[in-house]
Amino acid sequence: MMPRNPRPPIPTDFQRPNVVFQPKTRLGMQRGINLIVDAIRPTLGPLPRVVALKRIGANDQLPELLDSGGLIARRIIQVKGRDEDVGAMFIRHVLWKLQEKAGDGTATAAVMFQTVYNQGVRHIINSGGNAMRMRGFFDRCVPLLLAELDCMRTHLQGKEQLAQLAETITHNRPLAEKLGEIFDIIGEYGRLEIRSGRSRELEREYVEGIYWDGGWFSRDMVNNPVMQRSEMEDAHLFVSDLEINEPADLLPLLELAIGNQIKNLVIVATVLSDRAMSILHTNREKITVLGVKAPEAMATKRQAALQDLAILTGAQPFFKAAGDTLAGVKLAHLGRARRAWATREFFGVVAGRGDPRRLRQHIAELRRSFASAADKDTRELLLSRLGHLMGGSATLWVGGFSPVDIEQTKELASNAAEAMRGAMREGVVPGGGAALLDCRRVIRPLLDEAKDPDEKAAYRIVLKALEAPARTIWRNAGLEDIEVMADLRNAPAGWGYDVLRRRLANMAEAGIWDAASVVKAAVHSAIASAGLALTTDVLVHRKRPPESLDTA
Amino acid sequence: MAYLTSQPDPNLFIYAIAGQGETFFAASTAGLYRSEDGGATWALATESLNLTEVVPSTALALSPDFAHEGAVFAGMAGGMLRSADGGRTWLLGKAPPPPPTITALVISPAFIEDGVLLAGTMEDGILRSSDRGLRWLPWNFGLLDLSIYSLAISPDFAADETLFAGAETGIFRSTNGGRAWREVDLPIGFETVLSLAISPAYRLDRTLFAGTESQGLLVSADGGASWKHVGREVFDGPVNGVLLSPEYPARPEMAVLCSGAAWISRDGGQGWQPFLSELSAENEITALYAPRGFAPGSPLWAGLVGGEVTRLTV
Known part of the structure; x- marks a missing residue:
């Protein structure tokens, strides 16, 4: 007899995963990491070469020519060999996250990552090093390097x-x-x-x-037909996300405005129906009204935008979700601006007359939130809000x-x-890899004092990793990195090699800078992630990912 | 002693006095006035415009080469006036509508070459002209407060392009000729800054004074990065004006207008003595003009509530 709820058969593929052990794990991952980094390496420095990527499913088109490390990494979605693919996807993820966070620095991070990983593998295989212990020493270096980079920072003007x-x-x-x-x-x-x-x-x-997406509701509101634009001076603003469908809904606002001799009124709403607008036409001799669409499609973003607009103009926003209606509108709820305008796509205000103290406090709060926000979407939203208020x-x-x-x-x-x-x-730090070369001075004392072989190896590897970006830049420019490094040996701090002018230079005086945030993010990503990658001991491959079982 | 109007007017307030040689101007609530005899007699300067009503004038700026080219500018409630003939005839500068109320006006020390002027306004932020006052455009990037009360321009503006704006909530600095502004942190929060004075040797000493509405007088010796109070025991009201000697800091003399009274310091703001007290005993002093500083024997013009302009010698 069959059971009432038969258990589905477990697929054979899932039952027998392919498990990979050392030394195959590290060597396979190493090949994948090297593949990605070698693809990105030519893009580092002021004399980069491009990487041509064949487009997927478009054999008759020109290849994509890229010189951005993050973008190159992102375009490589799989490499041959499953062990290699794990290594490649590991570094790909690290670089793409860095690109999203810092906007640059992926090639620097890539060559540093590669150095740490390759040298680490060599130490583990040749000298029996312990990856976990080494990782601890790598992690000890990171804050010291970040602090040193902070000391080098200057601000550009x-x-x-x-x-x-x-x-x-x-x-x-x-x-x-x-x-x-x-x-x-x-x-x-x-x-x-x-x-x-x-x-x-x-x-x-x-x-x-300031302007937002969301233009006028009706072409009838255009008073500059040449520019297809509606313009107002000394405007009052009603700020809301309400849906205004009936003429009766608008009556309290119109009565309030006309009663207070308001000549120009902007109504921000999600909907302003044709029927509702008919009452505006009836009263156009008494008051000029410009109806504009509330910005942003998503409710949370829209509320944030309306909040900003309200602070900027001194309005009190009306929100549908809060149960606000036009019935309770008062003069104090209206904002003011010296000028307001709208086109089919946008509306804007110039010189909002909100309380400047409140505005500055609001901006300070947004800046604090931006500084502490880790999530990319949140940072983008906060940056957009700040940008609107500037x-x-x-x-x-x-x-x-x-x-x-x-x-x-x-x-x-x-x-x-x-x-x-x-x-x-x-701020910025000396560019061209010079800041990282200068960072060696905080690692050398650690190396001198170290007794443990893993510790010594870890610091030597970090020193090599700090040299890797500069050496790559020089090699990409057709120079012998050993010779340049020898020339730089006695150069003072802040000096590097200006590959465009082919001479040693004070990087600050030569105007060669790197964003401190980018260099710091690259150092952190490269060393911490490479240390983590080194501790990977076993790979488990599934022929099909578990989620595909459901669809099967 | 002379009055701008034929009779003293208790509601008349003089905002600024400026001039060179024998030609002087006074910006007041009763309009823009001009004198051709060093301030002994005054006449309305805007007769040629045939204005239908009195338009208050709030700020003045003379070309550094006024003696030769006669360019002078006046900020008004409703726009900007410019004259190229020593103030005999005036034209209206073109600014975006609605008409702005000008509160402060500075002229580039290199005006002859760059033709740059900047105006602070009551609600429209900063207006900038780079064509000798013909057209004015708002440049308010980063200016988070559009109510401007005072402006100060670096004496080395042609090189450093530095300006400071005193606003309702503090000070903003521009280092690109007034095209963009950045907040300056003050130790007193969002306080209104009514007056600013920049050292004539700003390039070397980076010194700037700021008169506030209720927090007295502040000084920065590092271009606005840090501030400290000066004369805290003296200035307990709004500091409406700060004037530095043109030889500052070699001659560290300065005068301050606070609550209608004038004070003078001859040691860079360490010690303060009442100044022109015989004048302020009668009426509030609202404007001071000391083109040659405060050395003994230097000429000085003072504007008082009621419309009186007095010429004195220090």
Whole structure:
């Protein structure tokens, strides 16, 4: 007799996973890690070479030409060999997370990771080293290195210095000049939109005041037909996410406004129906009303945007979720702005008349939240909110010879912008790998004092890892890294090799900088993650992942 | 002693006095006035504009080469006036609507070359002109408070492009010629800064004074990075004006207007004595103009509530 609830048969693949032990584990992972890093290595430095990636399922198209380590790592979604794939995907994840967090530094992290891992494997295999003990010593180095980098930090000022920084990130002088000027104006929290341009040039535009997505409800509200724009001076604002469907709903607000001799009124709402708008037409002799759509599609983002708009203009926002209705509206609930405008897509206010103390407190709170936020989406939302409150915004129009060219430059600009924000917030350190070379001075005393073989090995490996980015930059520029290192041996702190001018240089005076936040994130990611990777002892491969069993 | 108007007006308030040679200007609630005899007699300067009502004037700026080119600018409640003939005739500068109320005005020390002027406004933040006052555009990036009360421009502006703006909630600094602004941390929270004075040797001493509404006078010796109080025991009201000697810090003399009275220090703000007390005993002093500083024998102009302008010698 069959049981009432027969147990489904366990697939054979899942029953017999492929388990890989040492030394196959480390050697397999090592091959995968080396594969990824060797693909990224040519992109490090001011004389990078590009990596051509064949597009998936598009044999007749040009390959994608990339010089961003993070992007190259992300595009490699699988490598041949299952053991190799584990190593490759491990470092891929580390680099992509770094790219998301810092915007740059992936090639630096990649070569440091590779050095730590390869040298670590060598010590373990040749000298019987213990990976867990070594990892502990690696972890001891990380805070010391971060503190040393903090000591080297300086802050950049002016568009020239910012452009120099941008050039070290993008290796694209025209783009760097534009970014330098833009960030000098908008600051580290400022709003920058990067859009595809129509010409072949890079262009920038500054917009006064604040604007959000969400244009006018009706073309009838346009009072500048040439620009298809509605403009108001000395406007009062009703800020809400309400759905206003009936003319009667609007009556209390209109009566309040007309009764208080308000001439220009902006109504921010989620819905303002044609029926409701009919009452506005009836009263257009008494009051000019501009109805604009509440910004953002997601409710939480919309509430945040409306809260910001309310603080900026001194309004009290009305929220549907809180049960607010127009019936209770009072004059004190309305905000004010010197100017308000709307197009089909956007609405904006200039010189909101909210309480500046409250605004500055609000901005300070957002900055604190931004500094402590770890989640990328939260940081992006907070940055967007801060950008809206900074008094203006910039748009960079990116032109190019082809759509592919434009997209690549946009991505480059976007990553550079992220790194520059970090540099402006946290400062910069001497670039070209010089800061990391200088960091060796905090590890050398540890090495001198170390007695344990694993400890000695760990510090030697970290010293080599700190040299790896500079050596890679020199080799990518066609130089003999051993010779350059010998030349630098007696150079003072802050000096490195300027590969463009082919000479030793004080990196600060030569304008060669790296964002401190990027270098710190790269050091942390590379050393801590490589130490973790070294402790991987066993690999378990499944022929099919467990989740696919359900669908089977 | 002379009055701007034919008779004393208790509601008349003089915001600023400026001039060179025998030509002087006074910005007041009764409008913009001009004198051709060093302040002995005054006449409304805006007759040529045929204004239908009195438009208060709030700020003044003279070209560094006023003696030769005669360029002078006046901030008004509703816009900016410019004159290229020593104030005989005036034209309205073009600013974005609605009409701004100007509260402060500074002119680039290199105005002859760069033509740059900046104006603080009551609700519109900072307006900047780079064409000798013809067109004015708002530049408020990073300016989190658009109510500006005072401006100070670096004497080395052509090189360092540094400006400070005193606002309702504190001080903002620009290091790119007024195109963008950054908050300056003050040890007194979000306090209104009514007056600013920058050292003539700012490039070397990085010294800046800030007069606040209720927290007295502050000084920074590092370009605004850190601040300390000076004359705390003296200034218990709004500090409306701070004037430094043009030879500061070689001659560390300065005067402060606080609650209608004037004070002078001859040691960089360490010690303070009442100044012009015979004047302030009669009426509140609202404006001081000391183009040659406070050395004995230097000329000095004082504006008082009621519209009186007095020329004195220190």
